[in-house]
Amino acid sequence: MSTTPGKNVKVRFAPSPTGDLHVGNIRTALFDWAYARHTGGTFLFRIEDTDTTRVTDEYIQAAIETLKWLGLNWDEGPEVGGDNGPYLQSQRLGIYAEWAQKFLDQKDAYHCYCSAEELEAVREAQRAANVAPGYNGHCRDLTTEQITSYKGEGRLPVVRMRMPDGGTTFNDLIRGDVSFDHKFVPDFVLVRGDGSPLYTLAVAVDDVLMKVTHVLRGEDLLSSTPRQIRVYQAMGLAIQDYPVFAHLPFVMGQDNAKLSKRNGEVSIAWYRDKGFLPEAICNYLALLGWSPGDDRENVTMKELTELFTVEKVHSSPARFDMKKLEAINGDKIRALTIDEFLDWSLPFLTKAGVITGTADEIALVKLALPLIQERIIMLSEVPAMLKFLFVKEFAVETDSVAKITDDASKAVLKRSIQELEPLTTWTHESIEVALRSSLIEDMGLKPRIAFGAVRIATTGSTISPPLFESMELLGKQASLARIRAGLEL
Numbered sequence: 001m002s003t004t005p006g007k008n009v010k011v012r013f014a015p016s017p018t019g020d021l022h023v024g025n026i027r028t029a030l031f032d033w034a035y036a037r038h039t040g041g042t043f044l045f046r047i048e049d050t051d052t053t054r055v056t057d058e059y060i061q062a063a064i065e066t067l068k069w070l071g072l073n074w075d076e077g078p079e080v081g082g083d084n085g086p087y088l089q090s091q092r093l094g095i096y097a098e099w100a101q102k103f104l105d106q107k108d109a110y111h112c113y114c115s116a117e118e119l120e121a122v123r124e125a126q127r128a129a130n131v132a133p134g135y136n137g138h139c140r141d142l143t144t145e146q147i148t149s150y151k152g153e154g155r156l157p158v159v160r161m162r163m164p165d166g167g168t169t170f171n172d173l174i175r176g177d178v179s180f181d182h183k184f185v186p187d188f189v190l191v192r193g194d195g196s197p198l199y200t201l202a203v204a205v206d207d208v209l210m211k212v213t214h215v216l217r218g219e220d221l222l223s224s225t226p227r228q229i230r231v232y233q234a235m236g237l238a239i240q241d242y243p244v245f246a247h248l249p250f251v252m253g254q255d256n257a258k259l260s261k262r263n264g265e266v267s268i269a270w271y272r273d274k275g276f277l278p279e280a281i282c283n284y285l286a287l288l289g290w291s292p293g294d295d296r297e298n299v300t301m302k303e304l305t306e307l308f309t310v311e312k313v314h315s316s317p318a319r320f321d322m323k324k325l326e327a328i329n330g331d332k333i334r335a336l337t338i339d340e341f342l343d344w345s346l347p348f349l350t351k352a353g354v355i356t357g358t359a360d361e362i363a364l365v366k367l368a369l370p371l372i373q374e375r376i377i378m379l380s381e382v383p384a385m386l387k388f389l390f391v392k393e394f395a396v397e398t399d400s401v402a403k404i405t406d407d408a409s410k411a412v413l414k415r416s417i418q419e420l421e422p423l424t425t426w427t428h429e430s431i432e433v434a435l436r437s438s439l440i441e442d443m444g445l446k447p448r449i450a451f452g453a454v455r456i457a458t459t460g461s462t463i464s465p466p467l468f469e470s471m472e473l474l475g476k477q478a479s480l481a482r483i484r485a486g487l488e489l
């Protein structure tokens with residue numbers, strides 16, 4: 001579907017930031033955003049931070065920064081505000097308490113005084129009898145005497161929602177009709193004994209009050225849907241006004257297990273620090289479980305917003321492939337203008353201590369970047385590639401020393417000095433001509449051997465930008481000084 005007739009589409013991304021956002025969260029956010037943008041609707045960002053023991057301010061801020069960094073701008077939510085705020089659930093506790101009270105008054109919910117031990121005993125008995133686990137309805141219809149007696153014991157009740165007999169069926173945009181038999185959806189807790197709301201209450205109340213029309217989220221939340229629908233009913237919402245659900249299939253690791261820390265899922269902050277570009281991450285994640293109907297590997301944010309529809313989301317799990325993401329990142333780096341590449345690279349260079357950020361340094365970086373743009377897949381490779389141009393105390397990498405101390409290498413370095421010293425113009429062309437004619441033609445060496453030694457001596461490493469261009473940027477004096485020092489090793 002593209003738009004729901006007669007409805008203004010509003011899609012929300014509602015993470016519980018109990019850590020940094022991960023690949024799975026971000027793919028959900030991206031699809032939410034793309035769907036809102038495709039339909040010309042609203043993208044709402046809500047922070048589900050009622051679990052105060054696990055959600056921290058730092059994680060909330062990181063979630064906000066991550067969405068901004070990825071370019072997933074929101075129309076309602078933290079920082080931008082909106083008519084349906086506040087957008088942090090911790091600031092809405094009074095609202096949930098009021099609804100819980102209303103449900104109690106309506107007898108949709110009831111106070112449950114069962115202790116943790118009693119509930120565990122029930123579960124134990126259910127296990128022994130091989131019946132579905134879940135609340136047994138003990139407190140559904142307590143007498144006034146029982147209530148008085150429990151209160152007398154000082155028990156703090158939870159608020160529990162009454163699940164009617166029967167079942168819930170809803171139409172999921174990705175999986176079609178999904179049904180739940182309430183035998184497997186027991187009465188559930190809305191509010192803890194200490195008065196704090198549970199996810200199911202807060203999420204459903206907010207989706208209704210914030211006028212969310214479409215809930216696109218991970219399939220791990222599929223089983224919570226009948227409980228949310230039950231809350232909508234208790235709120236008096238008409239069926240046609242329920243949000244439409246679409247549960248996105250899991251993102252699997254390469255080993256086919258659900259993506260987790262163990263098989264490579266790391267936070268988006270990790271990708272940012274490694275030097276992945278936001279466009280690369282969005283491009284890759286957009287095509288992870290969705291395609292516009294062809295087998296393209298690249299999609300821009302603009303194309304995504306034009307083409308994204310929920311029907312084209314695959315119903316089977318998607319497999320995360322780091323190599324593909326790296327390849328896309330390399331493509332995106334190559335597509336940058338030099339000024340953009342410079343802007344992205346400078347923080348990596350300063351953080352690594354390669355430059356301090358003076359105008360001269362920046363000018364040299366700008367000259368050097370075209371040499372490496374084709375060669376890297378992550379921005380974090382830039383400092384190692386360009387370090388040789390800026391180091392004050394130059395030294396050949398320990399692993400490479402042995403590669404230039406043999407007789408053949410010494411001969412190469414000696415001859416290079418002889419050929420380079422007289423050069424009056426120092427360009428990559430003049431350097432190349434001088435070294436090729438002497439080392440390759442006269443001495444008959446293989447380029448790998450000849451230039452390998454010069455590369456190590458001048459850049460300190462076997463991996464560098466193209467040699468002659470590197471030497472041009474390094475300058476004649478420094479290049480010769482390094483080759484001479486190489487001879488002394």
Ligand code: GLU
Nearest residue numbers: 014015016048203217221
């Ligand atoms: N806050 C929930 C979570 O991060 C998601 C809520 C939802 O999308 O329904 O798991």
